[in-house]
Amino acid sequence: MSERITASQLMDTLMSDPEFVRSEQEREAHRMKAAGILAEEEAGLVRELRGAGMNVDSVWDLVGWKGDNDAALRAVTGTRTAAE
Template identity: 45%
Template sequence: MPKRTPTTAQQLMQQLAADPEWVARHAQMEQLRAATSEDLRHDEAPLIAALHKAGVNVNSVWDLVNMPAPYPFALPVLAAHLDRPYAPRNLEGIARALAVKEARAFAWEKVWELVTNRWPELAEDFRAGLMTALSGMATADDLPKMISLITDRRYGPSRVLIVSNLTRSRRKEARQALLDLKTDPDLQKEIAYRLKTSI
């Protein structure tokens, strides 16, 4: 039996491009993706305008999330827009952009209130962003609060975003909390990985 020659990526794309059904499906998906992106851009327009007014020239809040340089002038603007009725994806971006120590003065209380008092009504994307923000803003003095969140199962899989915060702490109660949670189904993989790499 002759050996089959493996199909290259280019050949596969040529085969798919020759399939009218695939082409139609692909075009529809691209159209939907473009419409979603456009909707999100339109949704975050007031935030982007406020950031521009503060001298922060970005096209999307996600530009800040991926920015290596500090952006102090953006922080009060982001905090002010955190509880506005934006799309969950944009709210997630705002929260993740606040996941820096410098944001604490502007956003800690608001993020903590959203997590502890409004959690059930929040979209999953936004929840993940808020947990990331708390983890990024937390100081050593906040360790009891971080432990209270990560041990409370009501917060579900989003608690995994606090694991890295606890592994950065040198306090024995942080390590003990991780050891106590190492069989928690939402956290066990991340805790095992973090504990292994922190040895």
């Protein structure tokens, strides 16, 4: 059985491997690019929701939303609901 090492020792080993470091840098760059795209998309949606009279700062404010779901759907889809 192989000798056990701590998480810190593992990270030291990994960070001394240039291939691992390069791979992690690429992965982080991809994550940051995706986060930027999501932030732009969220900002547009938040503007639409606010334009529909909803007091939100983030799309996450819709989690557990107790307000007017029809207004949220209209803002998101740009359509009217069956009740209108």
